[in-house]
Amino acid sequence: MQLFEQMQREGVRPNKFTFVQVIKACAAGLGRLEDGRLVHEQLIQSGCESNVFLENSMVDMYAKCGSIEDACRVFNKMPARDVVSWTVIILGHVKCGQGHKALKLFRQMQQEGVQPNSVTFVGVLNACASVVALEDGRCVHQQIVECGWDSNVFVANSLVGMYAKCGSIEDALRVFNKMPFHDLVSWNAMILGYVQFGQGQKALELF
Incomplete structure (x- = not known):
């Protein structure tokens, strides 16, 4: 996350590959939900949000951070869903006791x-x-x-x-x-x- 912030301060724009890795970092860390939400906002502003890989990563991140509501919100807005999309939302509900x-x-x-x-x-x-x-x-x-x-x-x-x-x-x-x-x-x-x-x-x- 520190490197991601430094990258932007130096004027380098993130692409979809950058976002996937940063979202994974949020999913891997405890208490990273707010960081994840900030990254999500930047993702929307970048115009990359409609990418299925990024959307799947967002669903997974929100579920792993304990916000199944946010995960469902991203999932329900997806124009196209593949097996990974369905799998991460199913696993998210299991993790949350649903x-x-x-x-x-x-x-x-x-x-x-x-x-x-x-x-x-x-x-x-x-x-x-x-x-x-x-x-x-x-x-x-x-x-x-x-x-x-x-x-x-x-x-x-x-x-x-x-x-x-x-x-x-x-x-x-x-x-x-x-x-x-x-x-x-x-x-x-x-x-x-x-x-x-x-x-x-x-x-x-x-x-």
């Missing part, structure tokens, strides 16, 4: 014909877990299989965690056993699932 709204946005995304990617699915599964929406989780699982993302370790880990948090340890184990390989997150999710269900002996065996 799982039901995240699921509603996911359905709206599909109605508009935008295909989810692995990150979208991870966000939606986290939304299902946060509101204990088991049936919604099963529907999402079916879509994941149809799209071929079930072999992705990040998606599979999220499936294990979702099923465990939604009260179906059997489904969690079924997904876990079908995974081609397990990383630390996979093992942790399954062990914690058993602990949550009071099955300490199985958790120890798995460990």
Whole structure:
């Protein structure tokens, strides 16, 4: 941010690449919401705002800074939205504890014909877990299989965690056993699932 300010004092005009990096800096720092709003104002004045990459960055920044209202405002004004746009707004709602709204946005995304990617699915599964929406989780699982993302370790880990948090340890184990390989997150999710269900002996065996 200091370099960004110095750059402008020296008369060098920022371009869209500069803005993307500065917005990322605001998203990465705690308490950077006001800085983000100032950058947003400069972005509007520069005429670069209609760029989809910049708009996606703004949505992400506002969500990560805790202002889901500002994130929605930018998102709703976008003339065109891609899978990244939908994914960042879904993840933003999950982060802010609004799982039901995240699921509603996911359905709206599909109605508009935008295909989810692995990150979208991870966000939606986290939304299902946060509101204990088991049936919604099963529907999402079916879509994941149809799209071929079930072999992705990040998606599979999220499936294990979702099923465990939604009260179906059997489904969690079924997904876990079908995974081609397990990383630390996979093992942790399954062990914690058993602990949550009071099955300490199985958790120890798995460990």
